[in-house]
Amino acid sequence: MNTFFILVGRDLRLSVRHRADTVMVAGFFAITVILFPFGIGPEPGVLERVGAGILWVTALLASLLSLDHLFSDDEQDGALDLLLTSPAAPTVVVAAKIIAHWLTTGLPLTLLAPVLGITLQMPSSSAAPMMTALLIGTPTLSLIGAVGAALTLGARRRGILMPLVVLPLYIPILIFGVGAIDTTGMGFDAGGLFAVLGGFLLIAAALCPWAAAAALKIASE
Amino acid sequence: MHLPIQHVFLKLAAIIQPWAAGLCILCFLFGLPIALLFSPPDYQQGDTVRIMYIHVPAAWMGLFCYGVMAAGSASYLIWRHPVANMVAKASAPIGAMFTALCLLTGMLWGEPMWGTPWVWDARLTSMLVLFFLYLGYMALGDAFDSPEQGDKAAAILALVGSVNLPIIKFSVDWWNSLHQPSIFSMAGVSVDTAMLPPLFLMVGAFQLYYVVVVLMRVRAQVLTAKIRAARLMRAA
Numbered sequence: 001m002n003t004f005f006i007l008v009g010r011d012l013r014l015s016v017r018h019r020a021d022t023v024m025v026a027g028f029f030a031i032t033v034i035l036f037p038f039g040i041g042p043e044p045g046v047l048e049r050v051g052a053g054i055l056w057v058t059a060l061l062a063s064l065l066s067l068d069h070l071f072s073d074d075e076q077d078g079a080l081d082l083l084l085t086s087p088a089a090p091t092v093v094v095a096a097k098i099i100a101h102w103l104t105t106g107l108p109l110t111l112l113a114p115v116l117g118i119t120l121q122m123p124s125s126s127a128a129p130m131m132t133a134l135l136i137g138t139p140t141l142s143l144i145g146a147v148g149a150a151l152t153l154g155a156r157r158r159g160i161l162m163p164l165v166v167l168p169l170y171i172p173i174l175i176f177g178v179g180a181i182d183t184t185g186m187g188f189d190a191g192g193l194f195a196v197l198g199g200f201l202l203i204a205a206a207l208c209p210w211a212a213a214a215a216l217k218i219a220s221e
Numbered sequence: 222m223h224l225p226i227q228h229v230f231l232k233l234a235a236i237i238q239p240w241a242a243g244l245c246i247l248c249f250l251f252g253l254p255i256a257l258l259f260s261p262p263d264y265q266q267g268d269t270v271r272i273m274y275i276h277v278p279a280a281w282m283g284l285f286c287y288g289v290m291a292a293g294s295a296s297y298l299i300w301r302h303p304v305a306n307m308v309a310k311a312s313a314p315i316g317a318m319f320t321a322l323c324l325l326t327g328m329l330w331g332e333p334m335w336g337t338p339w340v341w342d343a344r345l346t347s348m349l350v351l352f353f354l355y356l357g358y359m360a361l362g363d364a365f366d367s368p369e370q371g372d373k374a375a376a377i378l379a380l381v382g383s384v385n386l387p388i389i390k391f392s393v394d395w396w397n398s399l400h401q402p403s404i405f406s407m408a409g410v411s412v413d414t415a416m417l418p419p420l421f422l423m424v425g426a427f428q429l430y431y432v433v434v435v436l437m438r439v440r441a442q443v444l445t446a447k448i449r450a451a452r453l454m455r456a457a
């Protein structure tokens with residue numbers, strides 16, 4: 001357990017010192033969301049209706065972008081091999097990196113979303129369900145993404161391959177994430193949809209660290 | 222390289238393949254005319270129902286191939302069984318083709334019947350996801366300089382993606398969607414019994430087609446591996 005916290009602390013420290021990476025993900029999120037009012041047109045009714053979808057799709061893409069250096073930085077400087085040969089279980093290493101990844105991408109995106117929601121003219125009452133949905137959904141994105149990042153480690157044309165591997169697995173979270181925000185916005189009880197999102201998170205938390213650890217083992221052979 | 226087990230496979234394949242091919246042709250010879258010409262039209266859908274005889278077997282095969290792929294990948298990862306991986310790899314393009322066929326025939330049927338070729342409901346979406354999983358599996362397997370690393374990475378992806386299978390199977394029961402529920406349920410069969418023989422003939426034809434093609438592809442893989450091994454021997 002101690003190793004786990006040391007590893008999370010290490011990754012957080014690294015991302016604080018390479019501030020550009022974290023800021024870039026948030027910046028990508030913000031600027032891509034802001035593109036939509038220009039593309040769709042600024043009529044209030046339209047933007048309000050599609051706002052939840054825009055925020056989720058953009059969060060998905062931002063999370064995907066940041067996966068690129070989840071394992072590859074450590075692989076390039078050799079730290080990954082050391083971590084995998086250390087006495088700590090590979091799943092612990094992977095879980096720590098996933099938590100750190102979420103803290104530096106998923107959490108900032110969740111905090112940024114209500115502000116961007118205002119630019120999409122979404123009602124202020126949608127801020128709470130939006131943040132709840134993102135808070136439950138984005139850790140699942142990090143978990144699934146870690147499997148994709150580990151599987152594509154060392155692959156050719158990794159940048160194109162990763163979306164093809166990861167995005168199909170992201171689709172259920174997108175569906176239920178947007179559904180939860182929209183259903184609450186229409187004044188219905190969306191408890192079931194939030195529960196499904198939570199279910200995805202639990203399943204992913206149970207399976208993804210193992211799959212990612214197995215993939216890393218193959219990549220480092 | 223475990224050549225003995227692959228020899229056993231080559232011998233078995235040589236016995237099974239002609240029989241499967243013959244039966245497949247027979248099933249198509251009887252199934253296609255019955256399904257497309259002689260079976261009764263539906264009382265609501267008219268002749269459009271005949272698309273079902275292609276669509277339903279294709280959908281089943283799309284799921285079946287993924288099941289084989291996941292099982293083959295699991296036995297490859299657990300027992301390092303080389304032929305299991307070859308079967309998994311050979312099933313992927315066939316499964317992708319059946320899934321695409323299922324989606325296309327579904328669109329052709331949806332246009333006159335639902336009034337739209339595509340709706341974003343659970344079953345259609347999960348079938349589309351299945352298609353992308355096949356593409357991802359094939360792309361990942363080819364993306365590494367070392368073929369073995371590609372095989373193993375793709376095998377893990379196949380297992381991760383198998384979470385999607387039950388979602389597709391039960392999507393029409395769990396969610397109230399535009400797509401018809403399965404005609405087979407605990408309560409019995411919900412179509413006219415005259416429609417069942419052509420349906421089962423087509424299912425048999427598709428299944429046998431799969432067996433023939435998968436055997437061909439695996440034989441090709443075994444032989445390619447043998448040729449590569451022989452070339453390496455000569456070079457060494």
